[in-house]
Amino acid sequence: IEHLVWLRNDLRCLDNPALYFASLEAGKAEQGIAVILTPTPIQWEKHNESDAKTGLRAGLIKSLANTLATLGIPLHIIDADTFDQLPEAITTFCLNHNIKHLWFNRDLPIHEQQRDLAVCEQLQQHQIHTHVQATDIIVPQDVLSQQGTPFKVFTPFFNKWISLLAQQDNTPMPMPEPQAEPLPEPSLNLEWERPFRDDLWPADHDVAKQKLWQFCHHKERHYQAARDYPIEPATSTLSPYLALGALGPRQCLEAVLYTCNQEGRRWQESIWLKELAWRDFYRQLMTHFPFLCMNRPFKPETDALVWRENEEEFQAWCEGRTGFPIVDAAMRQLNQTGWMHNRLRMVTASFFTKLMFADWRKGEAYFMSKLIDGEFAANNGGWQWSASTGCDAAPYFRVFNPTRQSQTYDESGDFIRRFVPELAKLDAKSIHDPKPEQRKHCHYPKPIIDYKSARLAAIAAFDAIKDR
Ligand code: FAD
Numbered sequence: 001i002e003h004l005v006w007l008r009n010d011l012r013c014l015d016n017p018a019l020y021f022a023s024l025e026a027g028k029a030e031q032g033i034a035v036i037l038t039p040t041p042i043q044w045e046k047h048n049e050s051d052a053k054t055g056l057r058a059g060l061i062k063s064l065a066n067t068l069a070t071l072g073i074p075l076h077i078i079d080a081d082t083f084d085q086l087p088e089a090i091t092t093f094c095l096n097h098n099i100k101h102l103w104f105n106r107d108l109p110i111h112e113q114q115r116d117l118a119v120c121e122q123l124q125q126h127q128i129h130t131h132v133q134a135t136d137i138i139v140p141q142d143v144l145s146q147q148g149t150p151f152k153v154f155t156p157f158f159n160k161w162i163s164l165l166a167q168q169d170n171t172p173m174p175m176p177e178p179q180a181e182p183l184p185e186p187s188l189n190l191e192w193e194r195p196f197r198d199d200l201w202p203a204d205h206d207v208a209k210q211k212l213w214q215f216c217h218h219k220e221r222h223y224q225a226a227r228d229y230p231i232e233p234a235t236s237t238l239s240p241y242l243a244l245g246a247l248g249p250r251q252c253l254e255a256v257l258y259t260c261n262q263e264g265r266r267w268q269e270s271i272w273l274k275e276l277a278w279r280d281f282y283r284q285l286m287t288h289f290p291f292l293c294m295n296r297p298f299k300p301e302t303d304a305l306v307w308r309e310n311e312e313e314f315q316a317w318c319e320g321r322t323g324f325p326i327v328d329a330a331m332r333q334l335n336q337t338g339w340m341h342n343r344l345r346m347v348t349a350s351f352f353t354k355l356m357f358a359d360w361r362k363g364e365a366y367f368m369s370k371l372i373d374g375e376f377a378a379n380n381g382g383w384q385w386s387a388s389t390g391c392d393a394a395p396y397f398r399v400f401n402p403t404r405q406s407q408t409y410d411e412s413g414d415f416i417r418r419f420v421p422e423l424a425k426l427d428a429k430s431i432h433d434p435k436p437e438q439r440k441h442c443h444y445p446k447p448i449i450d451y452k453s454a455r456l457a458a459i460a461a462f463d464a465i466k467d468r
Pocket of ligand 1: 139380
């Protein structure tokens with residue numbers, strides 16, 4: 001075997017350009033390909049990735065290994081701890097196995113790019129084939145303004161993105177052809193495996209694909225109306241699969257285009273498709289502005305803000321005992337499942353950055369350490385949006401009122417009841433902000449923040465740096 005495919009954050013056989021083209025190329029010479037995976041558990045810890053995400057990754061690797069076996073493609077796992085061990089480990093593998101070509105799909109985050117560069121430098125005698133079209137719908141370098149500069153505001157980005165989408169071929173790559181008789185199902189021993197909610201996110205590529213098509217068939221047309229209500233199962237919950245590359249974004253695109261066509265709707269107006277564009281938007285920001293990966297705010301003037309440090313408040317927020325029922329329900333959803341509804345990500349991040357006036361980087365890190373779908377670009381983008389330090393962010397004077405958000409988006413209080421069972425008996429009117437005696441009776445804490453004064457203090461702090 002001369003052709004080796006290195007899979008990383010693209011754990012799938014369908015719509016995987018590097019895998020597909022390697023197999024075509026090898027097939028021409030009547031050769032086969034092999035696949036390597038290089039788990040780096042210490043590196044993931046350094047990146048603050050959650051146990052839930054690591055657990056799902058392990059499960060998806062097993063699912064992938066089974067598919068590769070049915071295609072007759074051998075899989076090798078090269079164990080390492082961190083990225084810096086990979087150049088040597090991969091070079092040794094290539095020399096021992098007489099590999100001549102290495103294929104992979106480009107990864108965008110900065111450490112991943114450095115890792116790939118270091119591997120390529122070591123493999124000077126080998127042919128390296130990099131594919132750019134695996135992790136985004138449109139690659140960041142293609143969506144530029146007329147002046148050739150990256151977009152910093154979503155709407156013009158989106159308009160350009162939609163026009164490019166109509167021009168490019170968006171068909172996902174098929175699976176590679178079987179290259180030999182099926183291999184025996186591998187039994188993998190992944191020592192770094194972790195428990196996660198596999199009842200909610202089965203580690204199975206077929207299930208992920210089914211979830212996608214079922215969502216598009218049954219729910220996509222109701223998405224705009226229902227997506228903001230956390231009690232409704234109205235969003236796709238595909239983010240963990242997208243984050244690990246078990247589903248490619250073009251597979252999502254294919255499903256939504258198909259559904260819109262079938263139902264006679266204009267795909268350009270699909271709000272769900274727009275969310276996939278947000279995903280691309282934040283990924284292109286991370287690519288064009290690498291300082292975002294270095295803990296810097298997009299707006300440098302916001303560096304002058306002096307965030308409050310209050311360990312007790314921080315712990316209360318993390319553990320879901322702030323005394324604001326919707327915030328607590330959301331944080332408990334995150335802690336218990338590894339996922340949080342988008343509306344609530346905005347509510348809890350706004351609570352953290354504006355009302356607690358705590359440093360967004362600390363909240364971003366906590367989310368990352370718990371999210372099963374943790375993705376640097378989307379998480380950093382979401383946090384900087386909420387903190388008003390980001391590109392195209394929420395205006396600083398707009399501070400979410402958690403109680404009002406709760407009354408609007410969880411009117412019946414059923415979402416709160418699900419995750420804050422001590423309040424389950426309260427009626428729909430009082431559950432959003434229980435009276436002192438109700439809190440006492442339910443053993444539920446007092447609010448850790450006074451909304452009105454905290455809001456004014458946050459606005460004043462931003463006002464003070466306005467002219468910098
Ligand atoms: P759907 O509503 O079905 O959307 C489909 C897909 O589009 C999602 O799976 C996701 O890949 C993408 N998407 C949707 N909304 C956004 C968005 N605002 N930004 C970027 N991509 C989006 N998303 C992550 O995937 N990983 C994160 O680490 C992450 N952290 C966030 C932190 C904060 C503070 C905020 C406000 C948002 C964050 N998001 C993150 C975005 C969004 O909340 C999730 O993508 C979404 O809730 C996932 O649920 P879903 O798959 O049902 O989404």
